[in-house]
Amino acid sequence: MDNSLLITLSSQNALRRQMEVAANNMANVSTAGFKSEAILFEPVIRRPASIEERPKTVEFVRDYTIARDFRPGALQRTDNPLDFALTGDGYFTIQTTEGNAYTRDGQFQLDAQGRLITHDARFVLDNAGQVITLDLTQGEPLMARDGTISQGGNQIAQLGLVAFARPGAMDKIGDNLWRPTNEQGLPATNTQVIQGMTEGSNVVAVTELTRIMEISRAFESATRIQKQAEDLRSRAIERLARVQS
């Protein structure tokens, strides 16, 4: 009886965390460049709490990793010359105080000195790791598909577009930024930049809502098993007590 309680408890813990991940996906349904996530489970085979019982081993559940969906989000036309969307698997390079970070969110702005920044004032870097400075008196900046920015016919800079061999291993650090683990990015080869568009979140609200209902019901049935086990136990105590007397 202890086993059924403990196994369902492990499943409840896993489901609760799965719910948190699904809620985070849903909260980021309008976040540009957001990639949806799902928790993966694995069985953990352990000896039961009471070894006289059968089966000899029991399977608990554990959430061991997060799978990220790297499919592109829907592109949305904004006609803003400082909005850039990426196709392919590249990332923009962003300067942070703890080294370079990477993002798919290309909704950029200019600061008071004309430097290209993200909306929380971090610098966007070019392929040489330098800050990009635009002079709007030279006309609208034009972005070529390969990330080359030109103004008034002169090439200003080329965006630092980077791809990773193991994107799934990247660390999300918030503010739409990513940081690779044990890996150096390589110049992205199959990535194109589209000006005047943004990449939306790739969260599919319907799928996410279905998953949330599923989690909610699975949690309910795990709880029901706990209740039945608990009922069984209290009945057993009642009956056994009756035999003793």
Add this chain to the structure above:
Amino acid sequence: MRSMNIAATGMLAQQLNVEVISNNIANLNTTGFKRQRAEFQDLIYQNLARPGATTSEAGTIDPTGVQVGYGVKTGSVYRVTEQGPLTRTDNRYDLAINGRGYFQIAMPDGRTAYTRAGNFSASPTGQIVTEDGYIVQPEIQIPEGALDFSISASGQVQAIISGQTAPQDLGQITLASFVNPAGLEALGDNLLVETAASGPATVGNPTGPGLGSLNQTYVEASNVNAVSEITALIVAQRAYEMNSKVINAGDEMMQTTSQIMR
């Protein structure tokens, strides 16, 4: 139940999104209005198992780890400074800027405000003023005997005075431009003021480097696109609703847990 808090951040974000969109729609017919856009960012992640952590003595590493996010926040509300369509009004005092630049307005408190709304009129003393009576800088005085006046694309104001054959020069309208016009602070009444984010104003004659041209008898309409705003409103409203369903589901999970207890 953290999922409820996460969903609440989603609802707050969508609420702001709806507020920004409704302000855009409300200003569909506001002269010189620039639409705004809410931009979102994911919040920090809690690392329950850090990616790259060692998982065995043999040196195998966790490929992804378990990171659980805390929801969403508003990164910024960005003003899209896209050109609005020019509308003909046949009013001599109406001016539209085609291209970059802002009209400079002397505020009653001594500050200079900037606007794209060129639906000006005349003060009792003949100066060109805004709808609120604030004087457009540099000051242009239309003399009493003027039959007509014209403003050229480069901002030169000339008047035809009765009894004179040659038109009389009245002055030059200048425009201000900013490195980052999205960083200007809106005061309401179509007025914007300079901030540290916008950078200082650079004043020049219209059609000069980096400045647009003036069009007399036109005004610049709002750059809000009704169809895309309504679409965005529907999406935001549904996203709000779905986040509320997540709170419901989280609540149900807690409810089933609490029902075990007798």
